[in-house]
Amino acid sequence: MNAIIVYWSKTGNTEKAAYAIQEGLEEAGADVVIRQLKKAKDAEDIDFFAYDLVCIGFPSYGWRPPSPVEKFLLNKFREYGDTGLVEVGAPRVPGRNVLIFCTYSGPHTGIREATPAVLYAGQFFEHLGFTIVGEWYVIGEFHGWDEGSTRGRLGDIRGRPNNEDLEKLRQDAVQLVKEIKKSEA
Template sequence: MNTAVIFDSLGGNTGRVALAIRETVERHDLPCAVVKVNGETEFNFFDYDLVFIGSPVIDWLPTRRIMDFVKNRMTAYNRGGLIKPASPLIPGKFGVCFGTFAGPHIGEREARPMTMWLDSFLGHLGFSVLDHWHVPGAFSDPAKEAMNRCGRLGDIRNRPNDNDLADIGNRVAGILSHLEAWSPPGREPV
């Protein structure tokens, strides 16, 4: 199963989650490309069977960098005729959307619009989105450090922590196990 993790990270939290995903995929003897987006990122989602896409939450949405990347991919795929009316699912193409959030105000609810935005993109491509993961992550900016202790989540100064990353590893392992048994008609298991 050809797997990739596409992400943006500002303070390093989302990068830590992306690396935890990669480590788990590679422990299952599968290749895993890891790409942190920038202004010149070239990436073909259709080359992969399983794509994890993530970002920190900024004002309920992904970072501007990942939004620009997604919009550029969408434009290119539209021009290439790969975006179909009614977005039919492509057998064997799966995705997971993930994000890190500090949540000093309303907690995880701030992260949900961001992963839904990424979900919509994958859905337009024809990928079956299997899950959305929201991981608390502390602000690394010293000017915002006090907000790490005052939200609905309580003290998140050291998050994502080892337990958060182990949870991500368990979730990845569960998805890989599930997909191992899956195969579209006329094709070997993914």
């Protein structure tokens, strides 16, 4: 199995999550490419269809993916649309899987600040026929905003994602590879 992890991270939380996922995927035997996206064009050369598993990670910004991530997804979607790969009924393309992971602080409404971002990003892939194999939410400290990291709905989230969070991600990634292999055997 080959996989690519594309992530955007400003204050490091999503990057930590990306590395933990990479570790787990590799432990389960996958070949993994990891790419950091800063601007939309940094990753425009990536062909999603070249991978058994695409993992895309970003923080929630105003309950959406940050704008470089949104631009990247829109540009790729237009590109695939122009080549006829966006079809009515979105027929499943066997063996093409996507994992969306999102770090968030949830200071106001908790996880509901991340779900719209994840569901939105997932649609770009599901419209291409990918199977969404995971929607993972990772709590991350709101660096630079103490009140948001201590008095929000999620309580004191300073230091998150912590070692325990990262270990869980690693284990979940191992499990994910096993499940994908099993479902496609």
